Amino acid sequence: MSKSIRVASDDIWKNRVDKVNSELFTLTYGSVVAQLVRDFKSDYNKVNQQLEKMGYNIGIRLIEDFLSKTGTGRCVSFKETAEVISKIGFKIFLNITPAVTNWSSDGKTFSLILDENPLAEFVELPDDGKAVKELWYSNVLVGVLKGALEMVQLEVEAHFVSDVLRGDSSTELRLKLIKILKDEIPAGED
Amino acid sequence: MTIYSFWIFDRHCNCIYNREWTQIIPQHTTDSSSLPSGSINSKNSEDAAKLLFGALFSLRNIARKLGDGFDEENTLNSYSTAKYRAHFYESASGLRFCILSDPKTQHLQNVLKDIYSNIYVEHIVKNPLSPVDFKPGSKITNPRFIRLIDNYLPTI
Numbered sequence: 097m098s099k100s101i102r103v104a105s106d107d108i109w110k111n112r113v114d115k116v117n118s119e120l121f122t123l124t125y126g127s128v129v130a131q132l133v134r135d136f137k138s139d140y141n142k143v144n145q146q147l148e149k150m151g152y153n154i155g156i157r158l159i160e161d162f163l164s165k166t167g168t169g170r171c172v173s174f175k176e177t178a179e180v181i182s183k184i185g186f187k188i189f190l191n192i193t194p195a196v197t198n199w200s201s202d203g204k205t206f207s208l209i210l211d212e213n214p215l216a217e218f219v220e221l222p223d224d225g226k227a228v229k230e231l232w233y234s235n236v237l238v239g240v241l242k243g244a245l246e247m248v249q250l251e252v253e254a255h256f257v258s259d260v261l262r263g264d265s266s267t268e269l270r271l272k273l274i275k276i277l278k279d280e281i282p283a284g285e286d
Numbered sequence: 287m288t289i290y291s292f293w294i295f296d297r298h299c300n301c302i303y304n305r306e307w308t309q310i311i312p313q314h315t316t317d318s319s320s321l322p323s324g325s326i327n328s329k330n331s332e333d334a335a336k337l338l339f340g341a342l343f344s345l346r347n348i349a350r351k352l353g354d355g356f357d358e359e360n361t362l363n364s365y366s367t368a369k370y371r372a373h374f375y376e377s378a379s380g381l382r383f384c385i386l387s388d389p390k391t392q393h394l395q396n397v398l399k400d401i402y403s404n405i406y407v408e409h410i411v412k413n414p415l416s417p418v419d420f421k422p423g424s425k426i427t428n429p430r431f432i433r434l435i436d437n438y439l440p441t442i
Binding site: 248 | 299340343378380402418
């Protein structure tokens with residue numbers, strides 16, 4: 097099954113998505129982050145929050161695009177969700193396939209290792225002693241994942257635990273399933 | 287083949303778009319300006335919308351409970367009565383699309399999927415000024431969307 101997922105997502109990436117130059121995207125994102133840093137006067141925690149919020153709003157729209165292109169139904173397990181996120185989601189939108197690892201024993205938490213990160217190309221964090229400790233440059237991804245998963249009834253908690261930009265050896269994004277939300281049912285006549 | 291009406295319900299179970307045609311759609315329209323008359327968004331909060339939603343919702347739940355395999359979920363595609371047939375498509379994000387047609391019409395699943403990916407996603411989701419999570423009582427009024435649906439459905 098994981099092989100067929102890969103073939104399908106390769107096909108979608110090649111034939112069914114509109115693409116833009118990745119450098120254009122990288123630099124646009126870069127200017128958004130730079131502007132936020134300026135707006136919040138280098139309060140990096142606020143920048144992280146804002147990026148996550150922007151990501152959330154992107155995610156709740158992106159999921160519809162994702163579903164209509166891939167035609168995937170609801171996943172039966174969180175393991176399958178993880179596969180779909182890394183092999184289809186990241187593949188068709190960013191053309192990367194992060195590794196899924198570090199499963200917790202209850203199967204509710206896993207990590208995505210981003211070997212290459214198109215968002216963070218050409219990036220060096222400012223040398224003010226704070227950014228390296230506080231800023232999660234690609235935090236928009238956290239919001240995107242949260243927003244998109246919430247629309248398919250999965251409430252997750254996501255955060256970065258390491259980033260090569262901060263001098264870590266890898267970029268790791270950790271996802272934790274909080275709960276599966278219930279489908280809404282029509283209001284009764286009472 | 288005749289299409290009577292078209293409905294979209296959002297994840298909060300509200301009807302966000304409703305198109306009803308009062309006259310039979312001509313099979314081969316050559317003149318696209320003579321679109322069939324009817325009403326748009328006039329019955330979103332009426333009982334008809336709620337009843338239709340209820341019927342689809344319950345049947346979908348029954349279908350799920352009765353036919354669930356281990357590998358794939360059983361889904362409701364359509365049901366028909368003596369007078370009409372209801373075609374149903376639900377996205378994983380909880381949007382539900384429904385077409386009511388005459389009972390002889392077969393398989394409109396592809397049509398519904400097409401509307402979802404080529405019209406709804408392109409002109410509602412990718413339109414930053416349009417909401418994606420509809421508030422109760424709000425509906426799709428985007429003229430472009432309405433025009434595309436009206437152009438598309440008579441051609442099938």
